Amino acid sequence: MADSGSKKWLVAILVVSLLGNIYVMRRLSQLEAQLRAEMQTTMHHSMSSVNQQIQSIDHRLSAISYATEWYSPPRLDVSAATDGCVNAVVTLTWAFREIHENAVVGLSYRVSGETWQEAEVEPAGSTVYEARILVTPDLDGPTWSISYSSSGQSTGRSGDLTQSPPAVREGTMGKVASLEYVIYAVEDGTRKSGRTEYVDLSKINPHFQIHVASAGVGESYRIDVTSLNPRIHVKQVEAVLLAQDKSDVIATHILEGLASRPVWQGVVSADAPRSDDVKSLAVVIEYANGQTASKVVELR
Numbered sequence: 001m002a003d004s005g006s007k008k009w010l011v012a013i014l015v016v017s018l019l020g021n022i023y024v025m026r027r028l029s030q031l032e033a034q035l036r037a038e039m040q041t042t043m044h045h046s047m048s049s050v051n052q053q054i055q056s057i058d059h060r061l062s063a064i065s066y067a068t069e070w071y072s073p074p075r076l077d078v079s080a081a082t083d084g085c086v087n088a089v090v091t092l093t094w095a096f097r098e099i100h101e102n103a104v105v106g107l108s109y110r111v112s113g114e115t116w117q118e119a120e121v122e123p124a125g126s127t128v129y130e131a132r133i134l135v136t137p138d139l140d141g142p143t144w145s146i147s148y149s150s151s152g153q154s155t156g157r158s159g160d161l162t163q164s165p166p167a168v169r170e171g172t173m174g175k176v177a178s179l180e181y182v183i184y185a186v187e188d189g190t191r192k193s194g195r196t197e198y199v200d201l202s203k204i205n206p207h208f209q210i211h212v213a214s215a216g217v218g219e220s221y222r223i224d225v226t227s228l229n230p231r232i233h234v235k236q237v238e239a240v241l242l243a244q245d246k247s248d249v250i251a252t253h254i255l256e257g258l259a260s261r262p263v264w265q266g267v268v269s270a271d272a273p274r275s276d277d278v279k280s281l282a283v284v285i286e287y288a289n290g291q292t293a294s295k296v297v298e299l300r
Contacts, residue, residue, distance in 0.1 A: 069097070070096060070097055070098070070099075070192070070194075071094050071095065071096045071097065071183060071194065072094055072095045072096075072097070073094070074092045074093060074094040074183070074197070075092070075093045075094070076090065076091070076092055076199060077090075077091045077093075078090050078091075078201075078203075078204060078231070079091070079231070080230075080231040080232075080233065081134065085233060085287075085288055085289045086136070086137060086139060086206075086232050086233050086287045086288055086289055086291075087134050087135065087136050087137075088134075088135045088136075088137060088201075088204040088231055089132055089133070089134055089135075090132070090133040090134075090135055090179060090199070090201070091130065091131070091132050091133075092107065092119075092130065092131045092132075092133070092181065093124065093128065093129070093130045094128070094129060094183065095125070095127050095128045095129075096127040096128075096129070096185070097127070098127070099127055099185060099187070100187045100188075102187075103185045103186060103187045104185065104186040104187075105121050105123075105129050105183075105184075105185045106118060106119075106121055106183075106184050106185070106186075107119040107121050107131045107181055107182070107183050107184070108181065108182045108184070109133055109179060109180060109181040109182075110179075110180050110181075111135055111176060111178070111179055111201070112175060112176055112177050112178055112179075112201075113178075113180075119131040119132070119133050119181075120132065131181075133179070133181075135176060135179070135201065135204060136176070137176050137204045137205045137206060137229075137232065138175040138176045138205045138206075139206060139287055139291050139293060140175075140291075140293060141175065141205075141293075142205065142206035142207060142208055142285070142293050143205065143206070143207040143208075144207075144208055144209075144210060144295045145207070145208070145209040145210070145228075146209075146210045146211075146212075146295075146297055147209070147210070147211045147212075148211070148212050148213070149211070149212075149213045149214075150213070150214050176201055176202075176204060176205055177200070177201060177202045177205075178198060178199065178200060178201055178202075179198070179199040179201050180196055180197070180198055180199075181196070181197055181199070182194060182195070182196050182197070203229065204229070204231065205229070206227070206229055206232045206285075206293070207227070207228040207229050208225055208226065208227055208228065208283070208285065208295070209225070209226040209228055210223070210224070210225055210283055210295065210297060211223070211224040211225075211226075212281060212297060212299070215267045215269070219241065219269065219270040219278040220267060220268070220269035220270070221239075221241075221267065221268055221269075221281060221299070222265070222266075222267050223239045223253075223255060223264075223265065223266055223267070223268060223281070223283065224263065224264075224265050225237050225255060225263070225264045225265075225283055225285075226261075226262065226263045226264075227262035227263075230262050232287070233287060233288035233289075234257075234262065234264075234285060234286070234287060234288065235286045235287060235288050235290075236254060236285075236286040237254070237255040237257070237264035237283065237284070237285055237286070238252060238253070238254050238255065238283070238284040238286070239252070239253050239255055239266060239268040239281060239282070239283055239284075240252045240268075240281065240282040240283075240284060241268055241270050241278050241280075241281055242278075242279065242280045242281065242282055242296070243277045243278070243279060244277070244279040244280075248277070250270045250271075250277060250278055251268055251269060251270050251271070252268070253266050253267070253268035253269075254266070268281070278299060279298070279299060280296050280297060280298050280299055281296070281297045281299055282294055282295065282296045282297070283295050283297065
């Protein structure tokens with residue numbers, strides 16, 4: 001009798017468990033269907049948002065392309081001026097895809113945010129035009145890269161000459177840093193302009209590398225000065241040994257320039273009575289136009 005009751009309870013438990021499993025499976029199926037529907041809705045909204053963003057970008061790119069599609073991307077060349085000075089010549093060359101023969105072509109520009117000016121534009125072909133812009137580099141504030149060594153070789157390694165790092169770069173990119181320009185054409189009284197273009201001109205500024213090395217017993221130093229911008233016309237480089245107050249000149253030496261490279265080298269020495277007074281070294285650059293720039297290097 002007890003066995004019969006136990007069997008009934010066991011059957012009842014199995015039936016309840018089966019019904020529970022059936023309910024859970026149905027509920028899971030419903031949740032899965034609901035989750036799929038929500039995911040499809042989310043994906044649809046996301047795709048719509050992405051498509052809208054892509055269309056917006058396409059519209060912007062089309063607008064930019066429309067502004068410049070009537071002429072080819074300008075070719076830019078930077079060269080040294082042929083007048084024996086330090087100016088740089090920026091040459092812009094471009095070609096119109098089509099333009100009326102009586103059209104007036106112009107180029108407006110400004111250097112480093114200064115006043116807008118008009119460049120002289122000349123035809124270089126049936127639809128090709130060229131503009132030359134004369135730019136004066138920032139001669140007052142060149143960038144200086146300084147290195148030291150204890151031997152007479154220009155190794156660029158640090159030594160016991162000073163406690164300074166082996167390479168110290170000082171200076172800024174200079175006042176002349178950028179060029180903005182706009183190409184335009186006037187046809188039948190209607191002016192059509194391209195977009196404003198930007199050109200990095202920081203590399204036209206002078207950049208000199210100074211290497212200082214002890215050249216023997218006493219206060220004797222080998223100086224190597226290299227111009228990292230060969231477009232800059234340098235007339236003379238002078239090395240000057242200075243006392244502590246930097247106003248008392250102890251010794252000077254005109255460095256000898258190499259014929260093959262923009263490098264100036266030489267040895268400057270202090271006489272025995274003044275050798276203990278040497279505290280710093282000045283490198284004086286004289287440009288071809290007579291303007292000068294100098295850098296003081298601490299020696300101890």
